[in-house]
Amino acid sequence: MLRSDLxxxxxRFRSAEGxxxxxxxxxxxxxxxxDYTPLSYYPLSLWPWQTAIKAVVLERVDIISSYExxxxxxxxTMQIPSVIALRQYxxxxxxxxxxxxxxxxxDRFSCQYCGSPxxxxxxxxxxxxxxxxxxxxxxxxxxxxxxxxKGGRTPKQANMPPLVxxxxxxxxxxxxxxxxxxxxxxxxxxxxxLYWDIxxxx
Numbered sequence: 001m002l003r004s005d006l007x008x009x010x011x012r013f014r015s016a017e018g019x020x021x022x023x024x025x026x027x028x029x030x031x032x033x034x035d036y037t038p039l040s041y042y043p044l045s046l047w048p049w050q051t052a053i054k055a056v057v058l059e060r061v062d063i064i065s066s067y068e069x070x071x072x073x074x075x076x077t078m079q080i081p082s083v084i085a086l087r088q089y090x091x092x093x094x095x096x097x098x099x100x101x102x103x104x105x106x107d108r109f110s111c112q113y114c115g116s117p118x119x120x121x122x123x124x125x126x127x128x129x130x131x132x133x134x135x136x137x138x139x140x141x142x143x144x145x146x147x148x149x150k151g152g153r154t155p156k157q158a159n160m161p162p163l164v165x166x167x168x169x170x171x172x173x174x175x176x177x178x179x180x181x182x183x184x185x186x187x188x189x190x191x192x193x194l195y196w197d198i199x200x201x202x
Contacts, residue, residue, distance in 0.1 A: 024049055027067050027080045030190045034089035036064075038194060040175070052081045061086055065189035082189040096171050098136055105177050106169045107141035112162045113155075119144040125166060127152045136168035 029052035031045040032038055039045035047055070053071065055061040056078075066079035096102045103122060110117045123142035126132030129152055140162055142150070150158045169177075 024069070024071070024080070027069055027082070028052075029081045030083045030187075030193060031061075032064065032083065032085040032193055033092075034086050036085055036193065039086075039090065039092070040178075043178075044194075047084075049080045052084055053078060055084065056081060059087070064193070067187075067189075082187050083193055092171055094170055095168065096174050102169075102174060103136075103139060104141050105174055106136075106167075107164075108177060108180070110141065111143035111146050112140040112164060112166075113142055113146040113150070113160050115163065116143040116146075121147055123147050123150060125162065126154060130154070137166050140166050 025048075027049045028046040029049065030038065031047055031052075049071075052061070056063060061081075061084040063081045064083040064085055065081070067082045068079065070077050070079045100122065104120060109120065111120065113123075120141055121144055122139050123146070124132040124134065125138050125140055128134075132138050146160065150160050155161050
C-alpha cells in the first residue's frame with residue numbers, strides 16, 4: 001500500500017486559495033459512490049462542472065465540498081462542487097473492460113519481458129499463428145524491442161519468460177494498481193476521499 005509521503009510527492013494538490021479566479025474548465029467534480037468511495041481511482045471519476053451542477057439541480061447527488069469559484073444566473077448563485085456523492089449506490093462491475101489502457105494498468109505500464117516503461121505495445125504470449133487468442137490471459141504489455149525480438153514465437157522458444165503470467169484482473173485489482181499512478185491534478189478538497197485507507201504513520 002502506498003505511504004502518505006510517497007503520495008504527497010506523487011500527487012500535487014492544488015490549493016483552493018486561487019479558486020475565485022480559476023478557469024471553469026479547471027473545476028471538475030470528484031464523483032463518489034453513495035458509500036463515499038470514488039467510483040474509480042484511475043482514471044479518477046470526474047465530471048465537468050456543468051454535469052455536476054445539473055446533477056445537483058436534479059437532486060441526483062449531494063455536494064460534499066465546493067470550489068470558491070461560483071456561477072451565476074439572474075435568480076441564483078452556486079459555488080461549483082468539487083466533491084459530490086451519488087444518492088443511489090452504483091454497484092461496480094466485477095471485471096474491467098478489456099482495453100489497451102486497462103492492460104497497461106494491469107501490467108503497471110511496463111514491459112513484462114524486460115521491465116522497460118518505454119515504447120509500450122502489447123504481445124500475444126501464445127502467437128496468433130499458433131492459435132493464441134486476444135484475451136486477458138494471453139496478452140502482455142511489451143516494449144517494441146522485446147515484441148520485435150520475440151516475434152511469432154512462444155516465450156519458451158524465444159527464451160523470454162514473462163516477469164508475470166497474464167491474468168484477467170478484477171476491477172478491485174485495477175483500482176489497487178491505479179492508486180500507484182495518481183494524476184497530476186488533485187484539488188485539496190479531494191484528499192480525504194481518495195486516500196482514506198492509507199496506513200497511518202506512528
